Amino acid sequence: MILHPAIIALYLSSFISVALLIYSSSFAAMILRKWDIGSGSELQLSLERRTYLISVILSYLFFFQFLSLFLFIYTADNLHNLFTGSMCAAGTLNVNQYGYPVLVLKIVNFILAGVWLIINRIDISAHDYPLIKNKYSLLLFVAPLMIAESALQTAYFMGLNADVITSCCGSLFSSDSTNITSEIASLPSLQAKAVFYISMTLTLAAGIVLCYKNKGGLLFSILSLLSFVISVAALISFISLYYYELPTHHCPFCILQSEYGYAGYYLYLTLLCGVVTGIGAGIAGRFSNIKSLAPVILVIQKKLIIASLLSYGIFTAIVTLKMILSDFILEGY
Amino acid sequence: MNSRIEIQRNILDFTLSSLLRRKTKNAVLMVVFTIVVFMLASIIFFTNAVKREAVAVLQNSPDIVVQRLSAGRHDLIPADYIKTITDMKGVVSVKGRHWGYYFEPAASANFTLVVPDDGGEEGRIVAGKGVSRTMRAGDGDILPLKSYKGEWVVLSIKGVLKSDSELVSSDLIEISEKDFRKIFGIPKDRFTDLSVTVRNPKETLTIAKKIKDSFPDTRPILRSEVLRTYDSLFNWRSGLLLIIAAGAVLAFIIFAFDRASGLSAEERREIGILKAIGWETSDVIAFKFWEGLVISLSSFMAGIILAYFHVFVAYAPLFEPVLKGWAVLYPEFRLVPFIDPFQIATLFFLTVLPYTAATIIPSWRSAVVDPDQIMRSQ
Amino acid sequence: MRRPDRFLFYIGANIFIIAVMFIHSFAATRNIEQVFAKKIELVKRYGLTDLCIFTEARYTRHPSQADLNTPFQDYPLSFEHFPSGSIISPPEHLRLGMKNE
């Protein structure tokens, strides 16, 4: 166990998040059972008031989750000195079996919290709160995931024993070993590039169709999620190489370091922004047949689509520019 | 969109006027908050800067230091070990080192005496800045040291190390090998320890194992271990310090929670009025959000800025008593300001986040008063 | 100027100072070799292994060279009584109880 200030900070944040979530979940359960918008009973009034609290809590959680995602990666990165053989976050996360699951859960929970806020935003713009049940069911779905994240994170930090020999990004993300990440790394770069650009183009096309024809909401959601996954894979497979200018270095974490101008942050930021708004836009589309939402839903959906496409666009633009401007030549390796 | 910004501006306007109307109460809260942030930030800035500097500077320390242990204590290492180790494959060179501590009774200070690579110049020494300060002796002055036999060895100071290297050299005295042996009575065939240079850094561990096998009474210390010692030098304890400081943070959070939940009758009435004249619950929540933000953001930033000045401009005067301990010789080192966004993020998590969490529920509670309450309670 | 604008101005000024802090820090640490040239030279010359932060006791002056039992060597029953001993942790190779023994 290591008592690093950032680890204490992460413990604190996950503890607070879980406490707030459990608090809100109990009300979510009550809202699912007792909600009756037509009633003027005191119970209904007090439930309505609780909804404000839960919106506030979720907004804060979303923000905390966002910060803790990056703080977590940073902490892993910062601790790499303590583990023989680890040179960046990739190695530290590999010290025990909990590292990567925590990271994945953090990302998933961030996306879910973002989607919840989008649904909430849509819901409160209609006078009869038509999505209230969906919203609170989703909350009850998110809560166990957050608790799991917090538990795994605790297990991860508790299990950090310095001087464990770990594999560093060199072996984890190199094309020689055989696991899923290394398979991504060993993808031929031309094909990987083709897949990346095709997925971005498809997402763009689906977004435009959804915007003008109001069709294919689900497709757009799926595509934006897929684009997120493919982009992360692309980061490992070929984008990172242009930053490191090394044909064998495939690490998705080293680009977060200051040597590479913290480039990772704005890349991941645009991706996260793109996936949250993209999924949100698709979900918004599914509610367009609800009468009370009709006047507002299309406006919100349009904004979300634009935000999503803009984020992915910026990501693609940065990456493409980097590849064009860099004198590093990848093909041939 | 513009109107949404305008709403927030208006609410912020009201927030600020509300804070100003209760100046003393809020000022106390902000001062306490600032002090908490300042304390934590100073600890984090200081320990991190020391660590980073140690790692940068000690990259050049010996690959392996070989100590000899006898009855669980460091012992002088015989010179014939050198030959065996030099012959090992992968070893570039082995040097016997002389260094030790000298207690100066007049000033009751501890000095570290070291012999340089080239053996030094007999009768003349180079003093660290701290030594020169403690002994009030400068360039050209005489510094007599007492030998193990009680005789005075008179040494003249040929130079004083510059103060910008004080973090490594404050208590050092560079002395010649001859004078060193004369003062401590160390036989010709004994050294304090050995420093081993290795050809390929990847083989360091193998060579250390070989040394250990050949001489079971030795203990090789690798440079990577020295670096890691410094990397985690304060980790454990600064974590501990943070936990102690957490007591302060906790007390502050309780204070903040209490303040947020124990609204004065006057504040309660004001929120009632706001709701009655057409503020919505979420507007009042926004007002409370801004109130928390104004307090926490201003205190947070002020705390960080003050801590930066404290640690890197004033050189941590508040830590001096702790670091100095019983030592007479206190190195006046100037830390190089290593800061990064994540220290700020960590601090944010440790201070603003619990504060915010503590005020969410109270502020919501105050925001959901019935709008018609103000009419009913007359 | 309305109150919110004055507040934002104040926050802006704070952010500016923090930005200056970061620039100051960046400028001061950009070229580590050069900044630490003097110290690195001394470390090489004397083969130093430790920083001179705590001069009060042997094991705090050279933490990386110390033993776990150094604090007690002066007298077998003594407690660790130097304040700095409670701030720093023991050397890594002893603390973790591993390696080349």
Add this chain to the structure above:
Amino acid sequence: MISVVDVRKVFNAGKANEYIALDGVQLDIEKGRITVIKGPSGSGKTTLLSVIGCMARPSSGRIRLSGVSVEGIPDDEGYVETTSLPERFLTQIRRKTFGFIFQQYNLVAGMTVIENVMLPAYPTGEAYSAVRNRAEDLLKIFGLYSRLDAKVQWLSGGESQRVSIVRALINNPSGIIADEPTAHLDTKLSSEFMNIIESLNREGRTIIIASHDPVVCESSVIHRVVEMRDGKVIR
């Protein structure tokens, strides 16, 4: 403008201290008229005002408002049914439709006259300068322009009352709701207040006053008196 159909309001329903504040109230309030609700204290006047003014939701019954439009709320034949709307939307309707004048003035001490007047407009998102101009104009009309930057706690009772009237008007509502507005005023100021009410009514505003003050109830400017007792309209 407002129709109240069989409205009940019960506090602490189902508990020992259950209290029926409104018991099947049936009432229509005409647009552009001055209506006074009269009755002893505890008769449910204030509760009726708060239910009509979208401050509280009735336990049962319906309230329909005409001539209001809020984004996201359906409008059936020119009426908006406010009974089952969440607080968020009620508040939006309320601040567009009604200005409130309270017995205790309810000004925020420590703030200036102009700030107090502008407070109801803060969450509407209207441009600050526009609101400020309107506030200054209104204060001129009510002879308070010279006290613009005075803190409200330094005002006299009559001045405070006028400030609270100006505050009720800042969002230019079509209705004014006043709860015992003359309770703290002497006869002279009370009749002055009724003159102001008359002038506001002449601008086309619907006015609802709850009061048992004879200066109000017997004033010549009012159009209708509704009498209440024990949560019921008796006349």
